[in-house]
Amino acid sequence: MAATSxxxxxxxxxxxxxELATRTEADxxxxxxxxxxxxxxxxxxxxxxxxxxxxxxxxxxxxxxxxAGADGDRHSVTCVVIGNHRSGECRPFDASPERPCLCxxxxxxxxxIIKVSAxxxxxxxxxxCGEQSDECLVSAVDDVLMGSVxxxxxxxxxxxxxxxxxxxxxxxxxxxVLQRDQYAFLVRLAAQQMAANTIAAALDYIAVHLADPLTxxxxxxxxxxxxxxxxxxFRESTGRSPYQFVKEQRLTRARELLDEGRLGVTExxxxxxxxxLSHFIKAFRSRFGATPGEYLASQTWAGRVxxxxxxxxxx
Numbered sequence: 379m380a381a382t383s384x385x386x387x388x389x390x391x392x393x394x395x396x397e398l399a400t401r402t403e404a405d406x407x408x409x410x411x412x413x414x415x416x417x418x419x420x421x422x423x424x425x426x427x428x429x430x431x432x433x434x435x436x437x438x439x440x441x442x443x444x445x446a447g448a449d450g451d452r453h454s455v456t457c458v459v460i461g462n463h464r465s466g467e468c469r470p471f472d473a474s475p476e477r478p479c480l481c482x483x484x485x486x487x488x489x490x491i492i493k494v495s496a497x498x499x500x501x502x503x504x505x506x507c508g509e510q511s512d513e514c515l516v517s518a519v520d521d522v523l524m525g526s527v528x529x530x531x532x533x534x535x536x537x538x539x540x541x542x543x544x545x546x547x548x549x550x551x552x553x554x555v556l557q558r559d560q561y562a563f564l565v566r567l568a569a570q571q572m573a574a575n576t577i578a579a580a581l582d583y584i585a586v587h588l589a590d591p592l593t594x595x596x597x598x599x600x601x602x603x604x605x606x607x608x609x610x611x612f613r614e615s616t617g618r619s620p621y622q623f624v625k626e627q628r629l630t631r632a633r634e635l636l637d638e639g640r641l642g643v644t645e646x647x648x649x650x651x652x653x654x655l656s657h658f659i660k661a662f663r664s665r666f667g668a669t670p671g672e673y674l675a676s677q678t679w680a681g682r683v684x685x686x687x688x689x690x691x692x693x
Contacts, residue, residue, distance in 0.1 A: 390524035391453040395440045397531045398480035412534055412544065414485030421475045428483050434461040434491070434564075434571050436555060438519065438527055439471045439481040455519040459560050461567040482531075486552060488568035488575070494552050495565045515563055523554040576601045577615040580608070588628055589651050594620050628652065629665045636674050643670040 402419035410416060418428050428437055437458040460483060473479040530547035533539040556564060583600050584592060597620055598608035612620050628650040635646045644655055652658035662670045
């Protein structure tokens with residue numbers, strides 16, 4: 379029985395290379411049934427298609443470079459965290475047409491990374507947490523991480539497995555990556571992306587609801603933060619307080635509406651969230667150096683002058 383098991387054994391790196399080979403038959407990107415997952419067969423080390431991910435991602439690179447070991451042939455497998463502007467400067471593989479690099483890039487929800495990292499901390503287990511720069515960090519992939527990667531890829535083959543097992547194997551894969559030397563870098567990028575996503579959601583909400591009363595409490599509630607945490611994060615991201623930003627957006631939109639010339643001052647004030655006309659007039663004059671009525675008159679007069687000049691020009 380032992381001899382049969384030994385004969386049938388494949389090193390995890392060989393299993394991973396085989397899984398990647400079935401999904402990367404051509405020298406081009408291959409789509410996947412899993413959202414945010416793409417496969418590549420790379421024949422040039424300067425090919426940076428793998429680094430074009432628009433969100434935080436994990437890249438696994440495998441190359442058929444056989445090294446005989448006691449437990450079977452081994453292959454070169456590395457891991458790269460992709461998520462900052464310097465990812466494209468990485469060279470995590472060497473490749474040629476004769477010896478291509480097979481890889482996949484998987485977008486990972488930053489919330490999953492933060493959740494798993496928090497669970498690691500609750501277990502009171504030691505983990506690598508040294509300071510790291512923004513430079514590319516290429517890590518060797520050990521047998522344990524390779525096993526979780528292979529399980530994830532194989533679970534994509536059937537719909538039931540994809541629904542039930544793939545999310546579990548994805549979480550395991552994130553857990554294994556976090557246990558290694560990419561912990562601090564990965565958690566920091568996840569936190570940065572979550573902050574950016576939070577502020578982007580708040581900005582979208584402001585743009586759509588300028589006519590509504592917008593308090594810090596209202597905005598914080600939309601992104602599930604406390605008012606103090608939201609205000610701090612908003613200022614760090616935009617350089618302005620939520621109140622200052624909303625006021626600026628309202629006045630800018632008011633000027634655009636006046637430029638269109640279809641609405642009166644009172645209606646413009648209402649549409650940009652000023653229930654008090656006098657308050658709107660005061661804020662507008664402070665920002666643009668003229669009252670809304672004066673600005674509207676100047677724009678109307680300027681338009682008439684331009685139209686008159688256009689009609690007076692010889693044809």
